[in-house]
Amino acid sequence: MKFLATCPPGREGDASLELEWALKAKVKRTRWGGVLIGESPINRNEALKKIREFETFALQKFIPLDYLVPLEELERKIEEIARELPKGSFAVRVKVRGAKIGEKTLEKKLGGIIKRVTNNPVNLEEPEIIVLINVLGKKAGITIARKDEIVKKEPDD
Structure with a gap:
């Protein structure tokens, strides 16, 4: 499942680690501060559940992507x-x-x-x-x- 995630600019490294740990995701920074794109082997519903339950310090928004x-x-x-x-x-x-x-x-x-x-x-x-x-x-x-x-x-x- 592909996703877009946001965090405060400058906290991309922390947010990437949170997503990698919570979702076993591969995460890439974009050229826009605070915006990350990633992919996880976990299905959408399970990923949403894990992100809701996961204590984060940098992640602000998590949006599953159906199409890119x-x-x-x-x-x-x-x-x-x-x-x-x-x-x-x-x-x-x-x-x-x-x-x-x-x-x-x-x-x-x-x-x-x-x-x-x-x-x-x-x-x-x-x-x-x-x-x-x-x-x-x-x-x-x-x-x-x-x-x-x-x-x-x-x-x-």
């Missing part, structure tokens, strides 16, 4: 994914790093694609499904998740 695609293929991939989405309300959330794309513009564009394909209702307050896009330069990580599948932690000092 070239940025120019993002819209096509979202249309493909939308065909498989379950019925239910949704919201698109976008975080852009290293690309000149507006987050809100991309949210509206991708949300429009999903709405057209699924006819699912948009619910920005309490969506049943979150389509989370993390743009990292020329790549985009895509996560289809329920709210409880994105782990946020407070790092200890």
